Amino acid sequence: MLQYRIIPVTPFQQNCSLVWCDQTNKAALVDPGGDVHLLKRAVADVGVELEKILLTHGHLDHVGGTAQLVQELQLPVEGPHKEDAFWINQLPMQCQMMNFPLVQNFTPDRWLEGRDQVSVGKEVLEVRFCPGHTPGHVVFYHAGRKLAFVGDVLFAGSIGRTDFPRGDYDTLVNAIRQQLWPLGDEVQFVPGHGPMSTFGHERKTNPFVADHRFG
Template structure:
């Protein structure tokens, strides 16, 4: 029994949507359904998976812009982000149109997430950590049993998330990364919001921002 994942780069921004599943139960979740929904549906079907939820790290269009389209095919709960990102989800029609993406209606998730809550995929539990800075409502998902962190746009290979967007805060981002993420085990694998994976140990030693 093990937790499996496939990283699927979606939208012209090449955002890392992650398909997570328990290979024993075939229960699955999708994180950050930014777009390219037909391809996501094809991958789910080809693996024989049962997607039970969508998890969102934050409200930016490349992470949340495909949610409503996906729900037309699979009516599942949408979990997260923290409610401080509600303004981003409500502005999706304008931002998706402005960037030339397929226009996404605004939506409200099934439930907002808070620090310390727990989500699950099959037998695997993920701890929710609230990491404001890139956006005020950004959350990440950490599975200790699988040494895996779904980091959204908080932490990248040798860099960090941008803080020049509305309600971004550089000091908050650095402080939250140091106090909540760099304390995780060195071997923790990090699925970033864009680009290649990294580990907590690598970022402790080589990230010039930290």
């Protein structure tokens, strides 16, 4: 079964997730935004073998540790959707804007599309294309655990910002309702920031995407 540990990183306290297959001990980091020393320590503490990096989108606080991990550990990178090359190519500029130490841009080994699958050991996660916060945002969903890693698409009580370049509010709301809600109310999700929640709870209470707002 898929196991996971959430590791908050960077001054933005972004939720990086270490996920692993308990049959094979193979692991991946979802959105390694920075503080690579903390991420490597978590991998060592759990005692797993890191085999890849999975990215939901191209914002600095979610990908800032990627180039260093690739350089040090020769890991392949999967995701996000190719539309987020727009953001990854601007990583040095993002660092300057956010007053972060300079990080290098990179090219993922595999761009992802909706309905693609990614593997971690023997475990398989389904890819959902959920643009709006960024144009190439994806979500990773594990059916067996009923667990989703949603990046900055959805939060407990809120949704991702859409005031960045190429963000779009209506696109984001539609992606949440069309790509995430059909997975089931019982699905738990790890957001890019803050506490976990369930799709069902957000459908009832989230002021941006609750069902009652849409008749």
